Amino acid sequence: MKRLETIFVALTLLAFAMSINGIVGGNILSLLLSTALIFVCIGLGVKAISNTAEGTSNQRALALASYTAGSSLVVLASLFRFMFWPFGHMLLYQGTFICAIVFIVTLVAYSRSKDKYNQKLLLRNGLYLGWAVLLILMPARVLINYKYSNSPFYPEYVRVSDAIKADPDNKELWEQQRVAFKKLQDTRQYLDSVDMTSERGK
DSSP: OOHHHHHHHHHHHHHHHHHHTTOTTHHHHHHHHHHHHHHHHHHHHHHHHHHHTTTOOHHHHHHHHHHHHHHHHHHHHHHHHHHTOTTHHHHHHHHHHHHHHHHHHHHHHHHHHOOHHHHHHHHHHHHHHHHHHHHHHSOHHHHHHHHHTTSTTHHHHHHHHHHHHHOTTOHHHHHHHHHHHHHHHTHHHHHHHHHHHHHHHO
């Protein structure tokens, strides 16, 4: 893995951990570092395409460009998942599919030639693929439970979510879940307003 990419991967994972633990600045760091990591991945793809004109095989350039697309989508999908934004699952499936194709093609190429280029690309792509599969297997509610379980609005969210499982076609329940989740996200603001009100009462 390129050193710059390795550094940004480590920092981005740290930012995700800060965000899910509710540490101040975690969300903005996740956004900034994920964006930076995506640009690093894109830069590697652009470099691969430019190297094609300098003698690099089209197969290698295509493999690295595809790896760039897959890894960028996985990083973007991870940001969406940890920020609880919509379309995170769709991006994650797309990134995982591309990474899986690159992994299979690179594995076949490496089994034939045993060269270091395919070995390094296999390792780098495998890390993104493994992370993507982990996020796919992890239900979205796990992250919500971890981050918001101490919120006073959490029981309401759980009640509505359980009701949706029993009646998934009920649009009113989905709207209630959206409102309940918005309350979860605004818990800190709500608690601060309650503290200010109590202080004024004193």
